[in-house]
Amino acid sequence: xxxxxxxxxxxxxxxxxxxxxxxxxxxxxxxxxxxxxxxxxxxxxxxxxxxxxxxxxxxxxxxxxxxxxxxxxxxxxxxxxxxxxxxxxxxxxxxxxxxxxxxxxxxxxxxxxxxxxxxxxxxxxxxxxxxxxxxxxxxxxxxxxxxxxxxxxxxxxxxxxxxxxxxxxxxxxxxxxxxxxxxxxxxxxxxxxxxxxxxxxxxxxxxxxxxxxxxxxxxxxxxxxxxxxxxxxxx
Numbered sequence: 696x697x698x699x700x701x702x703x704x705x706x707x708x709x710x711x712x713x714x715x716x717x718x719x720x721x722x723x724x725x726x727x728x729x730x731x732x733x734x735x736x737x738x739x740x741x742x743x744x745x746x747x748x749x750x751x752x753x754x755x756x757x758x759x760x761x762x763x764x765x766x767x768x769x770x771x772x773x774x775x776x777x778x779x780x781x782x783x784x785x786x787x788x789x790x791x792x793x794x795x796x797x798x799x800x801x802x803x804x805x806x807x808x809x810x811x812x813x814x815x816x817x818x819x820x821x822x823x824x825x826x827x828x829x830x831x832x833x834x835x836x837x838x839x840x841x842x843x844x845x846x847x848x849x850x851x852x853x854x855x856x857x858x859x860x861x862x863x864x865x866x867x868x869x870x871x872x873x874x875x876x877x878x879x880x881x882x883x884x885x886x887x888x889x890x891x892x893x894x895x896x897x898x899x900x901x902x903x904x905x906x907x908x909x910x911x912x913x914x915x916x917x918x919x920x921x922x923x924x925x926x927x928x929x930x
Contacts, residue, residue: 740887743878743905757827757906759797759805761785764829767809770822778828791817802827833906837862840869840912854901855889858910865891865912873913876904 759765761783768776779787785798792812797805806823813821831848835858838844842863849858855874859865872890879885893899904910 740876740878740885740902741880742903743880743907757830757833758799758801759785759827760831761798762831763797763827764831765797765805766826766828768824769813769818770824772818772821830906835861835904835906836909838909838911840866840914842866849904849906853904855904855910856891856894856901858904858908859891859912868914870913870915875911875913876902877909877911878905879907 759781761781763781764778765781765787766776766778767787767789775790777789779789781787781797785796786794787797788794789809792809795805795808795812800808802825806825809825810821810823813823833849834846835849835853836846837858841859842865844862847858847861849861855876859874865871871892872888874889874891875886876889877884877886889902890899894901
């Protein structure tokens with residue numbers, strides 16, 4: 696049996712959790728977070744600072760990993776331009792220069808290395824561009840009410856539903872209308888709420904997720920509050 700004080704405490708907690716759940720599930724109200732600027736739940740978050748159309752453009756210290764897919768081009772020399780996948784040893788093979796180490800290097804470092812190799816007896820001032828078309832070593836974080844929270848690698852285009860599947864799906868206390876995605880856009884930490892029920896029903900788009908995204912699955916307020924009550928050693 697609960698004493699009067701404990702009962703009142705849990706009733707207040709229950710009311711607060713229900714209110715937060717309602718806010719998180721709304722498609723018309725922004726979420727509030729101390730470290731993120733919220734956007735409306737009905738809006739899809741833009742791509743993060745590090746990408747343009749999903750491709751890495753060298754605005755952070757991302758390092759190329761094994762099995763990443765690279766698009767490499769040299770200005771004015773179409774014969775050199777090609778799409779190559781980094782092998783398991785971290786190398787790619789290119790015309791004229793053969794095998795070159797790509798793994799562990801930033802995009803800028805790899806561009807410089809290729810340029811230097813081409814200068815060595817082939818081209819006078821090569822302008823090399825490298826795009827990472829698929830990030831096999833990119834990571835997303837999935838936490839909250841999922842069966843297996845953790846940090847997961849993603850390859851190429853990955854949707855929110857696929858990200859939830861990587862974490863073995865939602866657990867029994869998950870709030871399906873309270874899926875929050877955090878992302879850095881324009882130098883600011885941004886967040887948006889998505890409703891998994893609408894996405895699964897085809898009533899809302901399944902948004903793309905990117906490396907460094909943090910996906911938080913909210914708990915249903917009533918269910919999680921009652922679970923805490925049941926598990927409390929003082930109850």
